[in-house]
Amino acid sequence: MKRFRPLWLLVLAAFALFALVSCSGDEEPESSPTPTPTPTATTTATADATTAATTEATVTEEALSGTIVVSAASSLTDAFTEIAAAFQDANPDTQIDLNFGSSSELASQIVEGAPAEVFASANDAQMAVVVDAGLASDPQTFARNRIVVAAPADNDLVQAFEDLAEPGVRLVLAGEEVPVGDYARQAFANADAATPGFSEAVLANLVSEEANVRAVLTKVELGEADAGVVYGTDAAISGDAVRVVDIPEDLAPPASYPIAVVGDEPSDVAQAFVAFVLSEDGQAILASFGFSAP
Amino acid sequence: MGLRSPRADLVGLVLLAGLGGLFAIFFVLPFLGLGERAASDGRVWELATSEAVRRALTLSLWTSLLSTLLAVIFGTPVAYWLSRTRVRGRALLEAAVDLPIVLPPTVAGVALLTAFGARGLVGEPLAEMTGIRLTFTATAVVMAQLLVAAPFYVRAARSGFAAVDPQLERVAYTLGASRVETFLRITVPQARGALLAGIVLCWARALGELGATLIFAGSLEGRTRTMPLAIIDAFERTSLGLSGAVSMSLILLVVAFVVLVLFRLATPDAPDATAARATQADR
Structure with a gap:
């Protein structure tokens, strides 16, 4: 059997390598000796935390440590990236892993058991999915937003909200249960009162249902679509690539964003993060990206 | 010892x-x-017969079959030429043909946009001259599948052709057969197993195509939403829970299984054995 030895060795080596890689992967969230997001003893780093957290934002006196996953709506990508960075600056022993996607996708993931300590949704319906599943309670609204029509800057097919019903417009929306897709369809339906058949005419122009608001925005930025419905905050990020067409306020009520801690035994870090989002500092960051106060 | x-x-x-x-x-x-x-979950069965599933399955079947057919039509001459040529840089050419096998399909999707999108190399002049726009159409679905799946066929066909003894072809020539005749009556039957294996691989890959389609063709029920895209869509619908995604996954599983079994029955000469022989001969 001698000639089989090298093969066995190879297999064993491959497994050893695999084990090594997966171990080092586990250890990656560096510095914190406890891999789980458990609050550690208050004695060690109190001074450290108080000097770092000079702002009034952090409500806790003790040093927070641990890693949490925050699942947040795509439209929050930029704002929450900055909020997480500010939170980590104030609490150096914490790590916030951000998971962005459509709120409906995130809700599906959480209900199916995906790890998440905080859920920030772009509408109440998807938050309700997680709350109804018994995985979160007491959501709090932390921001509002408005939907707009985004069109490529070099394409003047759509000049007003009514133009969406013109035949030949290539319209891209988010999926029906993705919050921004839902808000858009509500606005179209609301317009039916004044213009019967409006909603039907607009939806006949639909060429694609995208997975989330950022995917809609990309299709518009690339000029593939003549128009798409996104949040005002997303359109602002595109800058010159995108032209914004307002949707009458009476047709599109503001989008509201609820946030909640997920799970029965929320970690201190998760609670502190939610508090930070609701704090003055968190609100200031959200406002800087164009979100309005709740 | x-x-x-x-x-x-x-x-x-x-x-x-x-x-x-x-x-x-x-x-x-x-x-x-x-x-x-x-x-x-009782809803799984209910959802399996829904209109959305029927439309997605229909679209998936015809687009994947069409892209496989196109792969065979356009890929066979390339595969044959690659198997016979001694041109310099053949290894580079083969690597180029194999590239989409290694690349994530999302890369293929982005690449397709840069070529055939509204502002793409070909897409922009095409839209200006004819008004035809390829993105968000079933044509785009087929193009995405072709780019991602055809290399699987070309690769298998190439090694299949390489395993055919050129001596047989030469004998056919000396007997007065034309090149085309020789190819169809000698080379193809000899490489049959490898070709069929390549066709199945190509079709399976086309049926499962997701990333490139999502980026290049978008996702709209009845038009561009194939089964894999419909599964993603169902997963994102919290009103369905996981039932919709499970239901469609099962259907796709059954379809794939039935096709593989039919394929096995249709080819008593096990294709993988032939392919293995072909690769051995290739070496």
Whole structure:
């Protein structure tokens, strides 16, 4: 059997390598000796935390440590990236892993058991999915937003909200249960009162249902679509690539964003993060990206 | 050293059984999970017969079959030429043909946009001259599948052709057969197993195409939403829970299984054996 030895060795080596890689992967969230997001003893780093957290934002006196996953709506990508960075600056022993996607996708993931300590949704319906599943309670609204029509800057097919019903417009929306897709369809339906058949005419122009608001925005930025419905905050990020067409306020009520801690035994870090989002500092960051106060 | 050691044999056997067993469990469990969900969730069956599923399945079947057909039509001459040519840089050419096999399909999707999108190399002049826009159409679905799946056929066909003894073709020529005749009556039948294996691989890859389609063709029920895209869509619908995704996954599983079994029945000469022989000869 001698000639089989090298093969066995190879297999064993491959497994050893695999084990090594997966171990080092586990250890990656560096510095914190406890891999789980458990609050550690208050004695060690109190001074450290108080000097770092000079702002009034952090409500806790003790040093927070641990890693949490925050699942947040795509439209929050930029704002929450900055909020997480500010939170980590104030609490150096914490790590916030951000998971962005459509709120409906995130809700599906959480209900199916995906790890998440905080859920920030772009509408109440998807938050309700997680709350109804018994995985979160007491959501709090932390921001509002408005939907707009985004069109490529070099394409003047759509000049007003009514133009969406013109035949030949290539319209891209988010999926029906993705919050921004839902808000858009509500606005179209609301317009039916004044213009019967409006909603039907607009939806006949639909060429694609995208997975989330950022995917809609990309299709518009690339000029593939003549128009798409996104949040005002997303359109602002595109800058010159995108032209914004307002949707009458009476047709599109503001989008509201609820946030909640997920799970029965929320970690201190998760609670502190939610508090930070609701704090003055968190609100200031959200406002800087164009979100309005709740 | 050279003697058979019963102890080493035993260790080897245990290791083989252990690793093989774990491997098998890993592969069986996800399908058991699907089955368990389907059995316990009544909505799975209800959703399986929904209009959305019927339209997605229809679209998936015709687009994947069409892209496979196109792969065979356009890929066969390339594969044959690659198997016979001694041109410099053949290795580079072969690597280029194989590239989409290695690249994530999302890359293919982005690449397609840069070529055929509204502002693409070809897409922009095409839209200006004819008004035809390819993105968000079923044509785009087929193009995405073709780019991602055709290399699987070309690769298999190439090694299949390479395994055919050129001597046979020469004999056919001396007997007065034309090149085309020789190719169709000698080369193709000889490489039949490898070609069929390539066709199945190509079709399977086209049926499962997701990333490139999502980026280049978008997702709209009845127009561009194939089964894999419909599964993603269903997963994102919290009103369906996981039922919609499970239901469509099962359908796709059954379709793929039936096709593979039919393929096996239709080709008594097991294609993988032929392909293996072909690769051996290739070396």
